Amino acid sequence: xxxxxxxxxxxxxxxxxxxxxxxxxxxxxxxxxxxxxxxxxxxxxxxxxxxxxxxxxxxxxxxxxxxxxxxxxxxxxxxxxxxxxxxxxxxxxxxxxxxxxxxxxxxxxxxxxxxxxxxxxxxxxxxxxxxxxxxxxxxxxxxxxxxxxxxxxxxxxxxxxxxxxxxxxxxxxxxxxxxxxxxxxxxxxxxxxxxxxxxxxxxxxxxxxxxxxxxxxxxxxxxxx
Amino acid sequence: xxxxxxxxxxxxxxxxxxxxxxxxxxxxxxxxxxxxxxxxxxxxxxxxxxxxxxxxxxxxxxxxxxxxxxxxxxxxxxxxxxxxxxxxxxxxxxxxxxxxxxxxxxxxxxxxxxxxxxxxxxxxxxxxxxxxxxxxxxxxxxxxxxxxxxxxxxxxxxxxxxxxxxxxxxxxxxxxxxxxxxxxxxxxxxxxxxxxxxxxxxxxxxxxxxxxxxxxxxxxxxxxxxxxxxxxxxxxxxxxxxxxxxxxxxxxxxxxxxxxxxxxxxxxxx
Numbered sequence: 429x430x431x432x433x434x435x436x437x438x439x440x441x442x443x444x445x446x447x448x449x450x451x452x453x454x455x456x457x458x459x460x461x462x463x464x465x466x467x468x469x470x471x472x473x474x475x476x477x478x479x480x481x482x483x484x485x486x487x488x489x490x491x492x493x494x495x496x497x498x499x500x501x502x503x504x505x506x507x508x509x510x511x512x513x514x515x516x517x518x519x520x521x522x523x524x525x526x527x528x529x530x531x532x533x534x535x536x537x538x539x540x541x542x543x544x545x546x547x548x549x550x551x552x553x554x555x556x557x558x559x560x561x562x563x564x565x566x567x568x569x570x571x572x573x574x575x576x577x578x579x580x581x582x583x584x585x586x587x588x589x590x591x592x593x594x595x596x597x598x599x600x601x602x603x604x605x606x607x608x609x610x611x612x613x614x615x616x617x618x619x620x621x622x623x624x625x626x627x628x629x630x631x632x633x634x635x636x637x638x639x640x641x642x643x644x645x646x647x648x649x650x651x652x653x
Numbered sequence: 654x655x656x657x658x659x660x661x662x663x664x665x666x667x668x669x670x671x672x673x674x675x676x677x678x679x680x681x682x683x684x685x686x687x688x689x690x691x692x693x694x695x696x697x698x699x700x701x702x703x704x705x706x707x708x709x710x711x712x713x714x715x716x717x718x719x720x721x722x723x724x725x726x727x728x729x730x731x732x733x734x735x736x737x738x739x740x741x742x743x744x745x746x747x748x749x750x751x752x753x754x755x756x757x758x759x760x761x762x763x764x765x766x767x768x769x770x771x772x773x774x775x776x777x778x779x780x781x782x783x784x785x786x787x788x789x790x791x792x793x794x795x796x797x798x799x800x801x802x803x804x805x806x807x808x809x810x811x812x813x814x815x816x817x818x819x820x821x822x823x824x825x826x827x828x829x830x831x832x833x834x835x836x837x838x839x840x841x842x843x844x845x846x847x848x849x850x851x852x853x854x855x856x857x858x859x860x861x862x863x864x865x866x867x868x869x870x871x872x873x874x875x876x877x878x879x880x881x882x883x884x885x886x887x888x889x890x891x892x893x894x895x896x897x898x899x900x901x902x903x904x905x906x907x908x909x910x911x912x913x914x915x916x917x918x919x920x921x922x923x
Contacts, residue, residue: 593858606683
C-alpha cells in the first residue's frame with residue numbers, strides 16, 4: 429500500500445504522517461500486506477510508473493541479497509537441494525492493483541503520459557477490481573493501447589458489495605456519525621485521538637490543481653474532482 | 654439528552670453468519686434516532702432466529718450465538734440475546750418483541766426498587782421525578798428495507814401481528830441508497846396509519862454484505878477478511894461451520910411461519 433505524497437494536491441488530503449500511521453494500524457492483522465512510505469517521503473509527487481519501478485527494483489535487490497545469502501550459507505548443498513531455484517530464481521512480477529475508475533482516468537486529458545500508461549500495462553500489469561454491474565472491459569476495448577496489452581490486465585468482479593467511499597467516511601466523521609465496522613477500530617481511535625478530519629482539513633487544497641495536471645499543463649485547466 | 658425517550662433496538666435475523674453490515678445497521682439506526690433530537694438509544698439487542706425456522710443453510714444457533722458474541726465484543730451497547738433461539742420452536746417476531754419489552758420493564762422496576770431501598774430519605778429531593786416517573790423505554794424493531802416488503806408475502810405474517818409491531822413498538826428500517834421503502838408504506842393502509850412510528854434510514858455508505866455470499870465465499874475458500882471480524886472468521890475455520898453440507902440443510906423445506914399458517918403447503922420461499 430503506497431499512500432500518495434502530500435504534494436499530490438487533492439482536496440481534503442491530510443498529512444502523509446497520519447495516513448501512513450492509520451494504514452499501519454489497519455494492516456496489523458494482515459500477514460502479507462504492508463504499507464510503504466517511500467512515495468510519501470519523496471520531495472514531491474511521483475508518477476505512478478516511477479513508484480512501480482522503485483518497488484520492482486527493490487524486490488529484485490531483495491531477491492539478489494537472498495540469493496547471495498543462500499550461496500554463502502550452503503556452498504556445498506547448492507548442486508543438490510533447491511539448485512534450480514537458487515541459480516534461476518523466478519523473478520516476481522509487480523502488478524498495480526486498482527479500482528475500475530482508475531482505468532477510466534487514463535482518458536482524462538493531461539493526467540497521464542502515454543508512454544507511462546504503456547509501460548504500466550506492458551512491463552508491469554494491472555489487477556483491476558470492479559463493482560458488480562459495471563463493465564471495465566469496455567474501457568479496454570475503447571483504447572488501442574489497453575487492448576494491445578489486455579492479457580496483462582486482470583479484471584476482478586467484487587461480488588460482495590462493499591463500497592466504502594473515503595469521502596463519505598470523512599463526511600460522516602465531521603458530522604459526528606459512527607463509522608464503526610467500516611474502518612478498523614484502531615484507525616477510528618487514532619482519528620479521534622488526533623482529531624484528523626475536520627471542516628478545515630476538508631478544505632485543504634481546495635481549488636488547487638492536482639500536481640500531475642500542473643506538470644503537464646502549466647497554463648492551467650479546470651480542477652479535477 | 655435529559656427529556657429524550659430511551660430506545661432499545663432489537664434486530665431479528667438469521668445472522669448466518671453475523672457480518673460487519675449487521676452491526677453497521679445498529680450504528681446507523683442509533684445515529685438517526687439521536688439526530689431526531691427526541692430519542693436516546695440505550696441498548697441494542699441482536700436476536701438470532703431459532704433453528705426451527707427452517708431456512709436453507711441455517712447452522713446451529715449455538716454457533717450463530719457464539720459468532721455474534723465474538724463480533725460484538727468491541728461494542729459497548731449492542732449485545733446478543735439467546736432467548737429466541739432457546740425456545741422450543743420458532744417464535745413469532747411480535748412475541749420476541751413482547752418478551753424483550755417485558756424484560757426491560759422488569760429491569761426498570763428492579764432498578765427503581767433498588768433505588769428506593771437504597772435512598773429512602775433522599776427520594777423526595779434527588780431524582781424524585783425520575784424515580785417515581787421513570788421514562789419508559791421504547792423497543793423498536795431494527796430491520797432492512799426488504800423486511801418491509803415481506804409483510805406482503807402471503808401467509809407469512811398475521812395481520813394483527815404487523816399492527817402490533819408498528820403500533821405498539823415501531824420500526825427502524827435501513828435501506829440502500831437508490832431504493833425507496835416509503836413506497837411499501839404508501840401501498841399499505843396499515844403501515845400508512847402508523848408511518849409516524851416507522852423510521853426510514855438511508856444507508857449512504859454502501860455496505861451490503863450478503864451473508865449468503867459470505868457462506869458461498871467460505872465454501873470456495875475465498876477470503877472474507879475485512880467483511881467479518883477476524884474473531885468470527887477464526888471461529889468459522891476452527892469449527893468448519895460452513896460447508897456444502899451445511900448449505901443443504903433445510904433444503905426444500907417450508908419456513909416454519911408458512912407451515913403454521915398454511916398446513917396444506919405452498920411453494921417454498923427462498
